Amino acid sequence: MTLPRRVTLIRGDGIGPEITNAVVSIFDAARVPIEWEEADAGLACYQKHGTPLPQETLESILRNGVALKGPTTTPVGEGFKSVNVTIRKALDLFANVRPTKSLPGVVTRFGNVDIIVVRENIEDTYGAIEHRQTPDVAQTLRIITRQGSMLVHRYAFEMARQLGRRRVTCVHKANIHKHGDGLFLECFRAVASDYPDIVADDLIVDNACMQLVVRPETFDVLVLPNLFGDIVSDLCAGLVGGLGVAPGGNIGRHHAVFEAVHGSAPDIAGKGVANPTALLLSALQMLDHLGMSSYARYIEHALTATLKANIRTRDLGGVATTREFTEAIIARLAEVPAHAEHEYSRVITVPEPPPPTSGLNWSLVGADVFVEWNDIAHLPAMPEQVARLSLRMMSNRGTKVYPPPTPPITMVNWYRCRYLASQPIDVADVHALLEELRQRGIRWMQVELLCADGDTPMFSKAQGE
Ligand code: ATP
Numbered sequence: 001m002t003l004p005r006r007v008t009l010i011r012g013d014g015i016g017p018e019i020t021n022a023v024v025s026i027f028d029a030a031r032v033p034i035e036w037e038e039a040d041a042g043l044a045c046y047q048k049h050g051t052p053l054p055q056e057t058l059e060s061i062l063r064n065g066v067a068l069k070g071p072t073t074t075p076v077g078e079g080f081k082s083v084n085v086t087i088r089k090a091l092d093l094f095a096n097v098r099p100t101k102s103l104p105g106v107v108t109r110f111g112n113v114d115i116i117v118v119r120e121n122i123e124d125t126y127g128a129i130e131h132r133q134t135p136d137v138a139q140t141l142r143i144i145t146r147q148g149s150m151l152v153h154r155y156a157f158e159m160a161r162q163l164g165r166r167r168v169t170c171v172h173k174a175n176i177h178k179h180g181d182g183l184f185l186e187c188f189r190a191v192a193s194d195y196p197d198i199v200a201d202d203l204i205v206d207n208a209c210m211q212l213v214v215r216p217e218t219f220d221v222l223v224l225p226n227l228f229g230d231i232v233s234d235l236c237a238g239l240v241g242g243l244g245v246a247p248g249g250n251i252g253r254h255h256a257v258f259e260a261v262h263g264s265a266p267d268i269a270g271k272g273v274a275n276p277t278a279l280l281l282s283a284l285q286m287l288d289h290l291g292m293s294s295y296a297r298y299i300e301h302a303l304t305a306t307l308k309a310n311i312r313t314r315d316l317g318g319v320a321t322t323r324e325f326t327e328a329i330i331a332r333l334a335e336v337p338a339h340a341e342h343e344y345s346r347v348i349t350v351p352e353p354p355p356p357t358s359g360l361n362w363s364l365v366g367a368d369v370f371v372e373w374n375d376i377a378h379l380p381a382m383p384e385q386v387a388r389l390s391l392r393m394m395s396n397r398g399t400k401v402y403p404p405p406t407p408p409i410t411m412v413n414w415y416r417c418r419y420l421a422s423q424p425i426d427v428a429d430v431h432a433l434l435e436e437l438r439q440r441g442i443r444w445m446q447v448e449l450l451c452a453d454g455d456t457p458m459f460s461k462a463q464g465e
Helices: 016-029 043-049 055-064 083-090 146-162 180-192 205-214 226-239 277-289 293-308 322-333 427-439
Strands: 005-010 034-039 066-069 095-101 114-120 130-134 137-140 167-172 199-204 221-224 247-251 256-260 363-372 389-396 399-402 414-420 444-453
Touching (some): 016 322, 034 055, 055 083, 083 256, 095 226, 095 277, 130 444, 146 167, 167 180, 167 205, 205 226, 221 226, 363 389
Parallel strands (some): 114 221, 167 199
Antiparallel strands (some): 095 247, 363 444
8 A cells, every 4th residue: 555645735825725625636536645734825824924934834845845836926015025936945946847738628829749848946047146337237147057057957867767758958058158058058968978768959049949839849858047947938838828737846856846837816816717727737747756657647637538528717718617627527537447556656866966076276367357437438548467467358248349449339338358367377466456456546346267277268258359
């Protein structure tokens, strides 16, 4: 006999209680060996307990390792932190996994789509590392790490193998972001070499978007950095019918939280018309994660049979209420051929990140100094030589403007001034440069040290450099 697996259940706000009720009753009817541990979160919880995410709820997920979560409302402008973001950060849920599969009776312009999007969930532009450098210039840092990339790629390949998928495609922009996406792609290739049974290829993100809307049926598993993943996963949800049928899971090394992509839909809350499909599919994804795939396929079969029988909720053009739709799925569970034992299959292995790679043997060869210069008609009066550093290049908005010729681009009051040395230097040379700028009254707001690994520069060149 299979021992029940305890899972935290958060019913959430708006339509959350209605759709979680539906999923719980379908799981009961299918005799899935899950024991729910109820926990509170969201706006209603905030109004009751003064916090949208009580410590007991986090502790419940920490204890059980897995949660199924209904949507929670995040009110705008009340100093109320999003429950989803808080959970993701607190539990280090490094991958957002969204299966997108065409369903019968859900009419779309696309054929047979069956794609799983694996999105890196922590880093990239989401680290909130942003600065206003001058009143006219803002920067958002895009941080890609070997550890974050290796984790998400390893997870994508393990999941592909576990679910019998044949191809994993890395989507990136490494032709332009040679260091950021270049590192993401380098890690992808390193991990792919451990999975000779799976086809590994890569696509530039713009081409991937075009091909996804032209030939979506040719894709299998996609793995992407955070920002591209955010956009492309919504694009994929659109391919199969949108919010009502888009499930998702947030995966960490020790914990995982599964929830529908849609929000709490306050406009239809309490009316009994919400579509529980997206949350049900998230719950099936959870069963795959727990190695209970036979139950997942069993319920999926009943869901598909229900949709094929044209029983659909209002959002999909049908007339069924949430309860009628749920009962139709439960009725079809009985029609599935008696299916032997529900055994745990192998659980998707969640990897450990690799240890840090030391950069101690890198040599310091220069510095990029970012300065404010408001006399747009003239280039900044930067010193040509300080200590062992020579001014090699200045760029404005990423385009080289010095040495001449200066192209006729729109200039702003922000220059990157690149100083390089012909031999390795130490940080005292950079201090001397900054002191010289201080004496000249030139305002600088950022310095990036430029390193080389042997003869290979560990920094990019400006356009035209
Ligand atoms: P929130 O503020 O929680 O994000 P929202 O209404 O802004 O809520 P969604 O909840 O994602 O955003 O809903 C967008 C639209 O899609 C709404 O009109 C909603 O009724 C509809 N919708 C979302 N989920 C479902 C569902 N499961 N069943 C039926 N309609 C849905």
